[in-house]
Each structure stands twice: as structure tokens, then as C-alpha cells.
Amino acid sequence: MRVAERKRLRNKPIRSLCKTNITKAERLIFSGELEAAQKAVVAAISSLDKAAEKGIIHPNNAARRKSRLMSKLNKAQALPSAETSAETSAETSDSGEPGNLPKEADEVS
Numbered sequence: 001m002r003v004a005e006r007k008r009l010r011n012k013p014i015r016s017l018c019k020t021n022i023t024k025a026e027r028l029i030f031s032g033e034l035e036a037a038q039k040a041v042v043a044a045i046s047s048l049d050k051a052a053e054k055g056i057i058h059p060n061n062a063a064r065r066k067s068r069l070m071s072k073l074n075k076a077q078a079l080p081s082a083e084t085s086a087e088t089s090a091e092t093s094d095s096g097e098p099g100n101l102p103k104e105a106d107e108v109s
Contacts, residue, residue, distance in 0.1 A: 011056045029076045
């Protein structure tokens, strides 16, 4: 039992650091600070890789957490570009040219 206790105490700070890094990265992603979030994600991925390499967490667990974190970051980065493209398409449709009108509007006139 003493060996398990020693290993648990040795692994605990590393596991805690992984959780902390992931939480910091997620907070930055959801707050919209994408530059800082990207750096935090890199730090979180590094700590997950180290924990998996040392056998503290299972490699599949590390891969799953990294995948979820990257997915959140990619969605956050895609939102600003989607908003700007939506604004651009809205500006072009308001130009008043007959070719840009919806089909229903063409049929009515």
C-alpha cells in the first residue's frame, strides 16, 4: 500500500497541472482572447503529452483531451472569419441590383 501512496503523491501535482492548463486555455478561448488562448493550448498539450509519457494518464485520455481542446480553439477561430464573411455577403446583396434579389422577389415583380 505504501508504494501506491507514494506513486499517487508523485503523480498528483502533474495531473493537477494538466487540469489547470486545460482550464486556463478554455477560459481564454471562451473570453475571445485567441492569441493568448493559442499559447495556453500549446502549454496544455505539452503538459498532457508529458503526463501520458510518464504513465500518469493513459495516452488515449491525453489524445481525447487534446482533441477536444483543439476543437474548441478551432471553432473559436472560425467564428470571427464567419462573421466577416456574413457581413460581406450582406453588403453585396443590399446593392439593389436585380441580379442579386432572391428568387421570390423576382417572381413577384
